[in-house]
Amino acid sequence: MRIVFTNEMGFKFFDFEFDKDGGFTKHYMMAKMDKKAVVKTLRKDFEMLLLRYDFSKATVLEKDALQYVKVKLDKGDVYYITSPDCRELVKIQNGSKRKPVVDIWMKDYKAGIPDSLYIEHKKFTFNISSQRVKK
Amino acid sequence: MRKWIWIIACLATTAVRAQSPGFKPAANLEQFKQQFAKTAQQTKSIKSDFVQEKNLSMLSEKITSKGKFWFKKEDKVKMEYQTPSYYLVIINGKDIKTKDSQKENRISAKSSKVFQQVSRITADCVQGNVLNNADFSTKVFENAQFYQLEMTPVAKGIKDYFKKIVLWVDKKDYAVTKLQMQEQSGDDTVMSFVNKETNVNIPDEVFAVK
Numbered sequence: 001m002r003i004v005f006t007n008e009m010g011f012k013f014f015d016f017e018f019d020k021d022g023g024f025t026k027h028y029m030m031a032k033m034d035k036k037a038v039v040k041t042l043r044k045d046f047e048m049l050l051l052r053y054d055f056s057k058a059t060v061l062e063k064d065a066l067q068y069v070k071v072k073l074d075k076g077d078v079y080y081i082t083s084p085d086c087r088e089l090v091k092i093q094n095g096s097k098r099k100p101v102v103d104i105w106m107k108d109y110k111a112g113i114p115d116s117l118y119i120e121h122k123k124f125t126f127n128i129s130s131q132r133v134k135k
Numbered sequence: 136m137r138k139w140i141w142i143i144a145c146l147a148t149t150a151v152r153a154q155s156p157g158f159k160p161a162a163n164l165e166q167f168k169q170q171f172a173k174t175a176q177q178t179k180s181i182k183s184d185f186v187q188e189k190n191l192s193m194l195s196e197k198i199t200s201k202g203k204f205w206f207k208k209e210d211k212v213k214m215e216y217q218t219p220s221y222y223l224v225i226i227n228g229k230d231i232k233t234k235d236s237q238k239e240n241r242i243s244a245k246s247s248k249v250f251q252q253v254s255r256i257t258a259d260c261v262q263g264n265v266l267n268n269a270d271f272s273t274k275v276f277e278n279a280q281f282y283q284l285e286m287t288p289v290a291k292g293i294k295d296y297f298k299k300i301v302l303w304v305d306k307k308d309y310a311v312t313k314l315q316m317q318e319q320s321g322d323d324t325v326m327s328f329v330n331k332e333t334n335v336n337i338p339d340e341v342f343a344v345k
Contacts, residue, residue: 002193008200008222008235009214010189010316010324011296027193028320031295131236133219 002027003046005128014042018050041126045119048078048092049104066090076101087112095122158276158283167275167282168266174309175263181206183331185214189324204328206261211342225344232344241344256293260302260314261328271300280306295319 005013015028024043047053053071061068062084069080073094081091088109095101100122108115119128161167182205189198202216216222223234233240259265266273270290276283284302288294296318303313310331317323 004191004193006189006191006198008216008220009224010187010198012191012318012320012322015191015193015320129237131220 001050016043016046018046018052022052041121044094045102045104045128048094048102051080053078089114157278159278161275161277161282164275171263171266171282171304171309177334178263179208179334180337181261181331181333182335182337183328186327186329187216187324189322191322192320204261205337205341207337207339207342211339212261213342225342227342227344230344256300260300261311263304263309263311265302277306281312282306
């Protein structure tokens with residue numbers, strides 16, 4: 001799986017590859033952003049988004065008419081927050097319950113696919129917003 | 136980082152395109168320079184449609200965007216992307232405004248050296264003023280229909296972003312009809328100008344950033 005980010009003007013920011021064995025390759029990162037911490041943060045964001053975890057030990061909780069699927073990591077937890085019927089993934093949250101580190105929102109579902117995606121980091125200003133492009 | 140287009144795709148490969156065939160070094164460089172500079176000087180404004188094609192080495196198909204373009208001397212540029220998604224960028228001197236379907240941003244180019252450089256390159260390219268831009272070393276080629284300007288960045292900041300910028304200048308009217316921005320990674324963006332009108336009246340309000 002390849003993930004490439006460009007802006008509307010064709011300016012490329014990064015190009016990552018996630019292989020099926022859990023491997024990660026950075027094909028490109030623009031010079032100004034090419035820092036270990038930035039790559040690590042983005043890698044983690046997309047690993048959460050691509051559901052690259054072992055869900056066999058996940059626990060399921062319910063709160064406020066939403067379903068929380070909790071995956072324990074070495075540092076903190078990842079919560080996949082879905083509608084009660086589990087058809088729509090509303091939000092992915094990383095951190096502890098009291099101190100979320102990253103929120104990933106999926107919004108405006110159309111035919112089961114979200115139209116917009118927002119990645120919001122709580123500890124520093126580094127947010128990503130993307131929209132589905134129609135052909 | 137505000138509005139981004141998100142592209143996920145399985146690995147695909149395409150051949151990296153080589154330099155345009157059929158071009159040879161320009162025979163009469165001085166004549167070209169003089170005529171090109173004269174046209175640039177006479178160009179007060181440009182209104183045009185544009186087609187932008189993004190070539191990513193990992194994707195077999197191009198990403199095509201279309202929109203409208205305005206330029207007014209000395210330093211006003213407006214680009215409105217209409218498909219596949221709305222995006223507006225206005226460069227008015229040292230001020231930049233961007234807007235997508237959800238958010239509006241105002242940036243002072245003073246605070247961003249890269250934006251300053253990019254806005255200068257854009258204005259210089261469309262106006263045909265690139266031969267005076269010290270940030271690039273430029274070679275000029277030609278075929279029967281076009282002059283081709285191959286601009287290699289020498290300034291440090293721009294070098295990080297572009298390997299080369301190539302301009303196609305129509306021999307008929309010395310107007311820039313196409314530009315290609317080649318990235319260090321091998322990907323590129325080609326922008327073609329169609330339905331171009333020069334020296335039409337464009338009110339300053341078109342470039343309002345406040």
